[in-house]
Amino acid sequence: MATVRFAVLRFPGSNCDQDALYTIRSIEGCEAEYVWHEEKTLRGFDVVVVPGGFSYGDYLRCGAVARFAPVMDALHQHAEAGRPVLGICNGFQILCEAHLLPGALVRNADCRFICRIVPLEVERNDTMFTSAYTAGETIHVPIAHGEGCFVTDEATLAELEEQGRILFRYSVKDGAKNPNGSMANIAGICSSKGNVLGMMPHPERAADKLLGSEDGRRLFISLKNSL
Numbered sequence: 001m002a003t004v005r006f007a008v009l010r011f012p013g014s015n016c017d018q019d020a021l022y023t024i025r026s027i028e029g030c031e032a033e034y035v036w037h038e039e040k041t042l043r044g045f046d047v048v049v050v051p052g053g054f055s056y057g058d059y060l061r062c063g064a065v066a067r068f069a070p071v072m073d074a075l076h077q078h079a080e081a082g083r084p085v086l087g088i089c090n091g092f093q094i095l096c097e098a099h100l101l102p103g104a105l106v107r108n109a110d111c112r113f114i115c116r117i118v119p120l121e122v123e124r125n126d127t128m129f130t131s132a133y134t135a136g137e138t139i140h141v142p143i144a145h146g147e148g149c150f151v152t153d154e155a156t157l158a159e160l161e162e163q164g165r166i167l168f169r170y171s172v173k174d175g176a177k178n179p180n181g182s183m184a185n186i187a188g189i190c191s192s193k194g195n196v197l198g199m200m201p202h203p204e205r206a207a208d209k210l211l212g213s214e215d216g217r218r219l220f221i222s223l224k225n226s227l
Helices: 017-025 071-080 090-097 154-162 217-226
Strands: 004-010 030-036 047-050 085-088 104-106 114-122 138-145 149-151 166-170 186-190 196-199
Touching (some): 017 030, 047 090, 071 085, 090 104
Parallel strands (some): 004 030, 004 047, 047 085
Antiparallel strands (some): 114 166, 186 196
C-alpha cells in the first residue's frame, strides 16, 4: 500500500499545526511534514492541511493576510488539480478568504470565544473526507474559536444544500444547541469538486482516547483510504 503524504502548512501564528502533524503521523500508511508559508511549491504531497490558530495574528480579518502568502498559489494549483485540501478552524477562514470555499466566518453569535466538545451530525459518507463515518451519525469533536459563525447569501446557501456540500452540521438534537449561530447549523462545507473541505471543529484534537474522543481520527483515515 502506497504511503499518503500530508503537508501541514505553517503560518506565523499557527498553533494547531503540531496537533495535526502528530495525529496524521499516528495513522498507519500516512506521512506528514511541515511546509512554511514562504514555500512556493507543494510538489510531492497528496493532501494539504491548513491548520488552526491565528495566522498573522488575525489582523484585519481572520485569514485575510494569510491568503496572500507565497504558498497560496501552490495551494490553489493543488486544489484546482482535484487534490485534497483540508482547512481546520483558521484554515477554514483562510480557504474562504482565498475563495477556495464560499461564505465567510464572522463573530460568534454571543461574541464570546468558545472552547468545548460539541456534537456534530455527519451529513453524508460518500466523500473522500467522510467515508469512514456512517451517514447521519453523531460524532463529538472540539471547537475553539471566536469567529466561527458561517454566513453566506441565500443563493449560495441554497446551492450548498442542493449540491450536498454541507458535510458536517452542529447537532441540535437532544437539547444540543448551535454553538456559534452558523447559518443552517453549518460546521463544515466542501467545494463543488468535493476535494476541498473547510470545518471549524478540530478533528485533530479528537484522535486519541486520552482526549475523550477518537471521532476526528476517522476523517484522516477517510482521506488516506481515498488515495
